[in-house]
Amino acid sequence: MSGLEDLYKEIILDHYRSPRHRGELDSPPAHKTEGFNPLCGDEVLLTFALEDDIIQELLISGQGCSISQASASMMSAAVQGKSVEEVRKLTRQFKAMMSIHEESIGAEDPPSEDDKPFELGDLEALKGVVKFPVRIKCATLSWNTLLTGLDELEV
């Protein structure tokens, strides 16, 4: 069993205590997507403004544990100003990092051959979550919600 320090890295606690990009954009014009983790009741609400296939701004609200909140906060910092294609790629890489063996077998959207190796930066701090399998869904909640949002817009 791993120690708590593998899970609760300082940078994760920092994002949890001072989450970035909190709030809601007016929607419309912004797009709004909600995600739930039925297991623990965590909820995330994303609103984002897309222009020319670029995420101009993305805000996060909702409630959840330190892992889901920190992951959402880190995601919000990572995707601002990025193209949809870049965001999708980042999401694939993040989810690949989060997948334990069983999950990766059934993954619908595996990283493609030409995805470059991780450029996840701060997000790498969440790697320790994999050692606590029940918490993986907390870490991926906001990312899956963002994917749903992009799919809804068919971009």
Add this chain to the structure above:
Amino acid sequence: MSLPSDLKSNFPLLSQTINGHQIVYLDSAASSQKPDVVIETMNHYYRTINANVHRGAYEIAAQATEAMEQARAKLATFIGASSANEIVFTKNATESFNLIARSWGGQNLGPNDVVLISDMEHHANIVPWQILSAEKGFEVRWIPLTPDGHLDLSQLDRLLNGVKMVSVTAMSNVLGTLNPIREIADKAHSVGALMAVDGSQYVPHLPTDVVELGADLLCFTGHKMCGPTGIGVLWGRAELLDAMPPFLGGGEMILDVRRDGFTPNELPHKFEAGTPPIAEIIGLGAAVDFLDSLGMSEVRQHEIDLTNYALRVLNDRYGEEITIHGPSNASERGGVLSIQYRDVHPHDLSQVLDQRGICIRAGHHCAKPLMRELGVGATARASLYVYNDQADIDALAESLAPAGELFAR
């Protein structure tokens, strides 16, 4: 009299260490641990008399049948049922509720009818009604809560208008609240409605008498009362069960099958299609013997004492920093403590406690409508049973502060 102080030694799992700490198991509302005698009884069944029941003429089949029917009789006595034929074995409480909804509800509910449940129900006593209501068009109505976590019965007469079935939990699995089932049942009966009771959290912890409760139907589940998983009970008054159509079809539940139809079996077999979970039934019988040997009044007293101790220790130590949902008086509640400590998320709290070998549950506890009423997404829940002691509460109390240091904002 009180419970033996070395009760933990009857539960092999509780001698384990987790993450270098002696395990402190505080999640019995989700599932209880099993005493040696239950595990050994099931082993003994498989090692000596394993055979399918009811049809075999040979010795071990007869013994297996006998052991299973003895277990049924023990359960009947345990809850004050007038006959073992009123004990129907199901997979769990959830299946018992689905049986009631499908069988009784399928026959008796239509567009102008109402089923009255409450805001503190487990999903097992919500969703089966909602599924059926989508087909039959009846209304599912909710008894609201008071701010201190009781059912608000002030409007009960009005709420009962048009109601054919009242289905309410005897004890909340989140708040610990003990509900006045007899009072509700009497009112239900006065308007001609039936009273179904969720005994999942009640039967394992308090002396139960279906007649005193005023119930027509009672659902409970074996794994929360020292028994194995995979076995639950539906009790119902014989005339009522007799009038209900079968639920699942197949072997065991028929007297005759012809090309043009079938004749259902008598009670209780009418509702027990297919080979039953024989080992689990016999194991549950052993669990009942075990609880009987402790005495259910002693079990209840032990839990009142320990709940009082927990409320005092946690409130004294943490004061304003802690909220414990539900009634503040242990005589009005069971040993289920949903805790909010500072602004630490339940998931994070349980993760920190796990490092110290302490098992509590974080989540919505299959009671999402209640979570909405409480205005929370989840709670951290510590729940008590016969084997818990003051040292377990002390370990819990010790461990909140470190979680607060890590997470409080």
